[in-house]
Amino acid sequence: MNDTSVSAPEAKVGSQRNLSTARLVRMLPSPMLQLHGQQAVDLALPDNVVCFCRSSATDLNRPQQGRALHHRHVLIMAFETAVTVCVDDRTVRLHPGEGLLVLPFQFHDYMQPQQEKLTWLFVTFEMADNRALEALRFRPFEISPVIERLAAELVNCYLAPNDPNLSILTLALLLARIEQATPIQRRQSTPSTPESLITQVNQLAQRKGEMPSVKEMARLLGISSSHLRARFRASCRVSLGKHLRRLRMEKACGLLRLSSCRVSEIAEQCGFNSIFSFSRAFRTTYGISPMAYRHGGTLHRDK
Structure with a gap:
């Protein structure tokens, strides 16, 4: 005979949980017609999700x-452990129990760790529309109990990938909760210019159609090409070119994975005169052809 008895502490915990859920359920309405309800609004799902841990400060800026x-x-x-995250021309000091989303095409690196040992969760992913999470730019958030539970569930789904959709959907719910979280109000370093020059340049570069030249960017920003180059290098520590x-x-890379455009169309959108020059530049940069990457190949960024 199987012993199906439950201990008193377990029964008490289960009873409390059921009572709490029952209380929530009783708050729901009791309609006679159940045909019209909440509908998805501008639902954007993440894709190509990678979860990993960094446990030492030295590894933060690797590979x-x-x-x-x-x-x-x-x-x-x-x-675990506070570290300063440098994003574009700003710095954000992240303490244990806090998080931050770095958006595509933002420079980022790490400095001033409180100690060498740390526990940081990283989740990298792609979105068909990079503007979907724009509200989280430069907006650190507190890891609330709800956000922490969802992060734990995401890691569990990722470690046991029986159904990859579970990781995708859990991350989408986690991001939605982060968007609802109250931003951490804390003094942050200000950009070197009233409006971030990096942000302005990136926005111009990501517009639909061909990427504008430096001369065209300078004209749109109302400054000379030489002034734009000098300000960008001083602010970003890298040449504009x-x-x-x-x-x-x-x-x-994003267009190859997330769009149905032909490779020739992608080459044109990214400012290349021909598919041959684009393919050569792509292989030189990443060690793989554009078509191989589109079909699931791995980039080699140290090339």
Whole structure:
């Protein structure tokens, strides 16, 4: 005979949980017709989700030493040890129990760790519309109990990938909760210019159609080309030309994976004169052809 008895403490916990759920259920209406309800509004799902942990401060800026920049979103959640996150031309000090979302094409690196040992969760992903999470730009948030439970559920789904959709849907719910969270109000370093020059350049570079030239960008920003180049280097610690070349290639990565455009169309949108020059530049940068990457190949960013 199987013993199906439940201990008194377990029964008490279960009873409390059921009571709480029952109380919530009783708050629901009791309609006679159940045909009209809540509908999805502008629902955007993340894709190509990667979860990983960093447990030492030394590893934060690896595998690429220096400022990272790519076409993916980076969700950061700090559980142990404070570190300063440099995003574009701002700095955000993340303490344990806090998080931050780095958007595509934002420079980011890490400095001033409180200690070498840390526990930070990173979730990188892609969105068909990079503007979907724009409200979270430069907006650190508190890891509330609800957000922490969803993060734990996301990690559980990721570690046991019987159904990849569970990770996608759990991350979507986590991001929705983060959007609803109250931003942390704390003094932050201000940009070097009234409006972030990096943000302005990136917005111009990501417009639909061909990427504008430096001369065209300068005209749209109301300054000379030489002034734009000098201000950008002083603010971002990298030349504008190198930054735009990286943006072109990262924009191509996103379009190859998330759009149905032909490779020739992507080459044109990213400012290349021909598919041959685009393919050559892509292979030189990433060690793989555009078509191979579109079909699931892995980039080699140290190329």
